[in-house]
Amino acid sequence: xxxxxxxxxxxxxxxxxxxxxxxxxxxxxxxxxxxxxxxxxxxxxxxxxxxxxxxxxxxxxxxxxxxxxxxxxxxxxxxxxxxxxxxxxxxxxxxxxxxxxxxxxxxxxxxxxxxxxxxxxxxxxxxxxxxxxxxxxxxxxxxxxxxxxxxxxxxxxxxxxxxxxxxxxxxxxxxxxxxxxxxxxxxxxxxxxxxxxxxxxxxxxxxxxxxxxxxxxxxxxxxxxxxxxxxxxxxxxxxxxxxxxxxxxxxxxxxxxxxxxxxxxxxxxxxxxxxxxxxxxxxxxxxxxxxxxxxxxxxxxxxxxxxxxxxxxxxxxxxxxxxxxxxxxxxxxxxxxxxxxxxxxxxxxxxxxxxxxxxxxxxxxxxxxxxxxxxxxxxxxxxxxxxxxxxxxxxxxxxxxxxxxxxxxxxxxxxxxxxxxxxxxxxxxx
Amino acid sequence: xxxxxxxxxxxxxxxxxxxxxxxxxxxxxxxxxxxxxxxxxxxxxxxxxxxxxxxxxxxxxxxxxxxxxxxxxxxxxxxxxxxxxxxxxxxxxxxxxxxxxxxxxxxxxxxxxxxxxxxxxxxxxxxxxxxxxxxxxxxxxxxxxxxxxxxxxxxxxxxxxxxxxxxxxxxxxxxxxxxxxxxxxxxxxxxxxxxxxxxxxxxxxxxxxxxxxxxxxxxxxxxxxxxxxxxxxxxxxxxxxx
Numbered sequence: 145x146x147x148x149x150x151x152x153x154x155x156x157x158x159x160x161x162x163x164x165x166x167x168x169x170x171x172x173x174x175x176x177x178x179x180x181x182x183x184x185x186x187x188x189x190x191x192x193x194x195x196x197x198x199x200x201x202x203x204x205x206x207x208x209x210x211x212x213x214x215x216x217x218x219x220x221x222x223x224x225x226x227x228x229x230x231x232x233x234x235x236x237x238x239x240x241x242x243x244x245x246x247x248x249x250x251x252x253x254x255x256x257x258x259x260x261x262x263x264x265x266x267x268x269x270x271x272x273x274x275x276x277x278x279x280x281x282x283x284x285x286x287x288x289x290x291x292x293x294x295x296x297x298x299x300x301x302x303x304x305x306x307x308x309x310x311x312x313x314x315x316x317x318x319x320x321x322x323x324x325x326x327x328x329x330x331x332x333x334x335x336x337x338x339x340x341x342x343x344x345x346x347x348x349x350x351x352x353x354x355x356x357x358x359x360x361x362x363x364x365x366x367x368x369x370x371x372x373x374x375x376x377x378x379x380x381x382x383x384x385x386x387x388x389x390x391x392x393x394x395x396x397x398x399x400x401x402x403x404x405x406x407x408x409x410x411x412x413x414x415x416x417x418x419x420x421x422x423x424x425x426x427x428x429x430x431x432x433x434x435x436x437x438x439x440x441x442x443x444x445x446x447x448x449x450x451x452x453x454x455x456x457x458x459x460x461x462x463x464x465x466x467x468x469x470x471x472x473x474x475x476x477x478x479x480x481x482x483x484x485x486x487x488x489x490x491x492x493x494x495x496x497x498x499x500x501x502x503x504x505x506x507x508x509x510x511x512x513x514x515x516x517x518x519x520x521x522x523x524x525x526x527x528x529x530x531x532x533x534x535x536x537x538x539x540x541x542x543x544x545x546x547x548x549x550x551x552x553x554x555x556x557x558x559x560x561x562x563x564x565x566x567x568x569x570x571x572x573x574x
Numbered sequence: 575x576x577x578x579x580x581x582x583x584x585x586x587x588x589x590x591x592x593x594x595x596x597x598x599x600x601x602x603x604x605x606x607x608x609x610x611x612x613x614x615x616x617x618x619x620x621x622x623x624x625x626x627x628x629x630x631x632x633x634x635x636x637x638x639x640x641x642x643x644x645x646x647x648x649x650x651x652x653x654x655x656x657x658x659x660x661x662x663x664x665x666x667x668x669x670x671x672x673x674x675x676x677x678x679x680x681x682x683x684x685x686x687x688x689x690x691x692x693x694x695x696x697x698x699x700x701x702x703x704x705x706x707x708x709x710x711x712x713x714x715x716x717x718x719x720x721x722x723x724x725x726x727x728x729x730x731x732x733x734x735x736x737x738x739x740x741x742x743x744x745x746x747x748x749x750x751x752x753x754x755x756x757x758x759x760x761x762x763x764x765x766x767x768x769x770x771x772x773x774x775x776x777x778x779x780x781x782x783x784x785x786x787x788x789x790x791x792x793x794x795x796x797x798x799x800x801x802x803x804x805x806x807x808x809x810x811x812x813x814x815x816x
């Protein structure tokens with residue numbers, strides 16, 4: 145045990161070099177920095193925005209329009225004379241991004257059932273998403289204006305009828321059914337919620353598997369190149385301890401990396417999703433209750449299963465990488481030999497992210513299930529959907545896969561194959 | 575008392591290529607025995623088999639009576655091996671490397687200290703031991719590794735080309751270390767393609783080429799037998815005639 149710990153300490157010391165830590169820290173700092181900037185910009189967009197309004201109608205209806213705009217998070221500055229040029233100049237001067245002109249005859253036109261046009265000027269200084277946020281919010285305000293005015297017109301023409309019954313004689317009441325459970329909620333809200341909860345997992349898992357596999361393969365290849373592996377394997381230590389210490393060190397460093405990435409990405413994502421343009425997000429109490437009713441929340445055992453699946457996924461990747469690394473003669477070749485592993489990770493990563501695996505043909509499904517890394521990628525959605533048994537199968541398969549590959553790795557290290565196996569891209573001598 | 579090394583009809587094949595072909599020799603206690611021959615002669619393969627790094631294809635080999643294949647774990651406790659052109663872990667300092675290796679050979683703190691003290695004395699690197707190995711010259715690394723190899727006072731030290739690529743001063747220092755250790759009771763099996771060096775260093779030697787041992791004896795015996803003035807001439811006469 146003492147010798148194993150000595151080996152483990154050495155492996156970690158060799159892996160946690162400044163060359164490895166500095167880029168990791170830089171990535172996190174960039175994530176946090178970008179997240180902060182985006183967060184700041186979105187909260188700026190959330191704050192009441194200045195709007196320049198030229199009201200040439202000066203009617204009760206135009207007042208009503210202005211008050212609706214005010215209610216949708218704008219700070220209107222209203223003038224009653226001038227033209228487009230003046231109102232734009234005023235907007236620029238006050239740093240307002242939107243200017244609006246209510247034409248004269250506005251109220252009379254509406255009362256005569258003639259659609260009225262309001263000129264909306266968006267002052268764009270760049271072409272980012274943020275630049276058009278205000279005009280989008282104003283569009284939503286115009287929707288509210290149209291709704292209010294049309295209700296009023298309908299009510300005026302026939303006070304006995306509910307304007308909503310005329311405008312929307314058919315209404316959709318959304319229900320979502322998951323397994324045996326159902327709830328009164330829109331599917332858009334549900335998928336938005338699930339995406340926001342599980343989006344990190346495949347990205348982090350992919351990054352960690354790629355990094356950890358390269359670490360372990362490079363570690364073996366470098367030891368072969370420097371002949372330190374020969375020294376190690378001629379020393380009085382168990383070869384299983386050598387394999388186990390390499391696996392554990394790479395696993396620990398991978399977990400550390402995952403933690404650091406997770407921290408950085410949460411910061412980054414909170415900057416993006418905390419903004420005013422969040423779109424479909426189930427944040428109100430009714431939606432939360434509906435999601436809980438559907439069982440779309442992870443319990444403690446669910447989290448444990450998810451963690452186990454992810455951890456075994458990483459271990460399985462490391463077990464394959466240790467074997468692939470044995471084929472490499474130097475650190476440069478190590479990057480090349482792990483390529484098949486990258487493909488094995490990339491296929492389920494892309495497929496589970498964009499497609500519904502359950503709708504695949506049986507042959508394709510089996511193929512996906514045979515790839516060990518499909519299981520951790522599918523674990524979170526499966527747990528949310530209550531398909532616990534398929535997550536257990538995945539965990540068992542990953543454990544089996546890991547044991548088999550560690551056994552093969554131990555066999556390679558116990559024989560002289562660790563030194564004699566190699567993939568040569570050079571032309572064979574006749 | 576068994577010999578330090580006994581090799582009988584040893585062969586090692588990689589597919590159709592025989593790297594070592596039916597060789598036999600033995601090394602006595604306290605003896606410095608050298609395998610000499612050109613690059614690719616089979617020297618390193620033989621040493622790697624005896625160091626339990628490679629497995630043999632045919633024949634047998636033992637270290638102090640322990641079979642290198644069946645009793646590899648026990649063999650590893652009494653030998654120490656220095657591979658050709660070996661490096662150390664570049665991100666460790668010299669002293670950390672010695673501590674790491676000492677901990678692999680013994681769990682006892684006292685023993686580890688004893689090993690490290692000996693290595694510090696042998697390598698003569700002084701304060702440079704605190705620096706990372708990646709800052710060392712080739713000669714410094716070789717001295718550190720040689721010190722690491724012998725610090726545990728193995729009963730047999732297996733040294734593959736111990737002075738390869740070193741300048742005259744470093745090579746002389748390493749030769750002196752090897753000689754001193756032998757005088758203290760350590761058997762040494764080494765390889766070299768520098769035949770003149772071996773003439774002065776080893777007690778006995780075997781001339782190996784293309785996987786086969788052509789002759790074994792002391793430098794004096796071989797020179798006399800082949801009427802040669804040095805080992806290079808002996809080698810030429812042996813290999814060209816065959």
